[in-house]
Amino acid sequence: MQPIATTKGKLTQLRFELPQRVHEAKIYPVKAPNGSTILLYAHNTGVSVVWRGGRQLKKVATPPKQAPTPKKVNGADNDAIMIIDSDDDAPAKPAPAKAMAQAEFEAEEEELDPDQPYPSIVQQIRLSFNTGVVHIAVPQVPTASALRPADTTPPIFSRKLIFTAICADSTIRVVTLPLSPPPHSAKEQPLSPTSQYGEDVFRFHGHQNIARGVTMTWTSRGEQGPKHDSDDDMDVDAAGPAGRTPGRRRGTQQTRPRSRPGTAADFDILIATHSAEVGGLFKIWRFELTETGVNGTHPIVPCKTVTLRKPASSIAFNTAQYPKRRHSHLLITDLTGTARVYDPFAPASRKRSASGQTEPGAFIASFKSTFESQKTNSLTPPVLATRKAILDAGWASDGRHIVALLADGEWGVWDCDQSGPSPPTDPAAFSMRGFVGTTEKDSSSSGPSSPKRSGRSSLAPMTPNTRRRREDSLFHGSSSGIAVPTRGGVSVASSISSNGTVSEDSVVIWYGAEVYRIADLAKFWTRNTSASRGQSLPGPGLTQIHDIPLLGESITSITQFDTTAAASRMAIGRDLLIAAEHRLIISASTNQPQERDLFAPTPAEEEASRRADQALLASGELDIGGMDRLLEDMEGSGNGPKSLTMGNPRRVLFASSAA
Numbered sequence: 001m002q003p004i005a006t007t008k009g010k011l012t013q014l015r016f017e018l019p020q021r022v023h024e025a026k027i028y029p030v031k032a033p034n035g036s037t038i039l040l041y042a043h044n045t046g047v048s049v050v051w052r053g054g055r056q057l058k059k060v061a062t063p064p065k066q067a068p069t070p071k072k073v074n075g076a077d078n079d080a081i082m083i084i085d086s087d088d089d090a091p092a093k094p095a096p097a098k099a100m101a102q103a104e105f106e107a108e109e110e111e112l113d114p115d116q117p118y119p120s121i122v123q124q125i126r127l128s129f130n131t132g133v134v135h136i137a138v139p140q141v142p143t144a145s146a147l148r149p150a151d152t153t154p155p156i157f158s159r160k161l162i163f164t165a166i167c168a169d170s171t172i173r174v175v176t177l178p179l180s181p182p183p184h185s186a187k188e189q190p191l192s193p194t195s196q197y198g199e200d201v202f203r204f205h206g207h208q209n210i211a212r213g214v215t216m217t218w219t220s221r222g223e224q225g226p227k228h229d230s231d232d233d234m235d236v237d238a239a240g241p242a243g244r245t246p247g248r249r250r251g252t253q254q255t256r257p258r259s260r261p262g263t264a265a266d267f268d269i270l271i272a273t274h275s276a277e278v279g280g281l282f283k284i285w286r287f288e289l290t291e292t293g294v295n296g297t298h299p300i301v302p303c304k305t306v307t308l309r310k311p312a313s314s315i316a317f318n319t320a321q322y323p324k325r326r327h328s329h330l331l332i333t334d335l336t337g338t339a340r341v342y343d344p345f346a347p348a349s350r351k352r353s354a355s356g357q358t359e360p361g362a363f364i365a366s367f368k369s370t371f372e373s374q375k376t377n378s379l380t381p382p383v384l385a386t387r388k389a390i391l392d393a394g395w396a397s398d399g400r401h402i403v404a405l406l407a408d409g410e411w412g413v414w415d416c417d418q419s420g421p422s423p424p425t426d427p428a429a430f431s432m433r434g435f436v437g438t439t440e441k442d443s444s445s446s447g448p449s450s451p452k453r454s455g456r457s458s459l460a461p462m463t464p465n466t467r468r469r470r471e472d473s474l475f476h477g478s479s480s481g482i483a484v485p486t487r488g489g490v491s492v493a494s495s496i497s498s499n500g501t502v503s504e505d506s507v508v509i510w511y512g513a514e515v516y517r518i519a520d521l522a523k524f525w526t527r528n529t530s531a532s533r534g535q536s537l538p539g540p541g542l543t544q545i546h547d548i549p550l551l552g553e554s555i556t557s558i559t560q561f562d563t564t565a566a567a568s569r570m571a572i573g574r575d576l577l578i579a580a581e582h583r584l585i586i587s588a589s590t591n592q593p594q595e596r597d598l599f600a601p602t603p604a605e606e607e608a609s610r611r612a613d614q615a616l617l618a619s620g621e622l623d624i625g626g627m628d629r630l631l632e633d634m635e636g637s638g639n640g641p642k643s644l645t646m647g648n649p650r651r652v653l654f655a656s657s658a659a
Helices: 184-188 464-476 521-532 565-569 603-618 624-636
Strands: 004-008 011-017 024-027 037-042 046-052 121-128 133-137 160-167 171-178 200-205 213-220 267-275 281-289 304-307 312-317 330-334 338-343 362-368 390-396 401-406 410-415 432-435 488-496 502-511 514-518 542-545 557-560 576-579 583-589
Touching (some): 037 133, 133 213, 160 213, 213 312, 267 312, 281 330, 312 390, 338 390, 390 488, 432 521, 488 557, 502 521, 603 624
Antiparallel strands (some): 004 011, 037 046, 046 121, 133 160, 160 171, 213 267, 281 304, 330 338, 338 362, 401 410, 488 502, 502 514, 514 542, 557 576, 576 583
């Protein structure tokens, strides 16, 4: 799996051409024991797993071929007599299954080639399901630190990777696989119906048709009912399915002690899926996490089944980690412009089961998108105005804010707990909004965060870009009415500081074939708020990522790689994993800090050598090596041409005005 690399400026694009059709790609949040980053992508026959970077597999020498044994010939002298005693023979025992050989790695990580400064592929395997996989999901796994010991997370995450796959045969499969890449000998073995690479597949039927989305997280076994922590920030609304706008939790609620997990059996995994059956519904599944895999007892039934008014467009568990109460909050968006937050452990006093007992679970918050723009000569009454469809949404700021992308390219941020720099009057409306895309209707936009997209087109300068757009409008006509929603998505990656709080949210928005980045959402939000108040603050903005080699294909998903603290301080953007229809693209920054050469001369030594060469040149004793050094110094200097006789940059002096 060798990439096709193209470099332009400080950006390198690695393109991996694939024979299968790629539906979605993910980056696993935990690295392999050898330091590799694990990539997963779903295709027409299953899921492929790629280990990239880290320590390479050791090259095992192939054993020498043994000479073939000579065949025996009838009548030879060395024929032996075989005595068969059937009475004493015992039935042959089946040979025990051979355990998969463990991979061995090099002692040091690979040294990157200066001409190709990107990690190579260590191993790649394909898990065949004999059916296509349309969606995959991975859990949020926190990094062990002094504030979060390793025993507060499921121990299986340190040895195996877990992901959920939505298959084209309407099945849901939970797969566990060792984190360490398998050796090359495992790929040479014949296919096994049980396990070839140590994988364990747990399959069940969840919907009558193919699910449209999946998300997963983990929780404690004691998380059976509501808990009220100090960081709760949403009111529970059990009166209706629509929920209520978020607000501060009242202080009259009682507090219950938090359960403390002790063993591996104390953790469960939560999986949520949604489909369009019966007009739209979503289901939540709960399985036991053991030290080796996922334990589910038949018959498999969901712990929650909720019917929606319209089919959902996206679904996502909160990015906050257990034991925060909002870790199990589920975000559901639809094409009618509504986003709701569902808490499966919230009390629902008005919802009773067939036995008459109250079932937990309720919608606790509701948000609305903006309305579709109407024509000036339209006779449509305001009561019939429709809201913009929501293409995708993701959690940000440790699950306190929601970033959403609408069908016409508008994006915005919902402030769930009113903790942002500019809380709106209506809690269900956007606190900050902007536009992406380069269609005709936004060519006159006054900025990425402007709520208007028209009004100054007649004063726009006639550049080659606008001239080309006007020619297209002249020959093809202008589009009118509500546009068909295009494909798009939102990817949010957070950096965790040393005290356990989110220090930076990197947001990537893709709309059609265009990709945009917000390096730091909090700084961009603060800058946007200051600009609306007439103040001006420098800071990062919304930037577009150019030169992505899609080659005419559509983007299916975008995820972000992890970053380092040094790269974050230097404002180096995260690397991106872009999945197209038949290729994977890694967009990586090449402006990494260069290490200092210990044998390179210091600036003082370089200045002394330069002066010595200038003195030899003035006396006519400079050799060819000195002339080469002077010429290289002239070419590499950014101060302009230098004099070979004086060694100083030329200066232009102005006479004093008083002279």
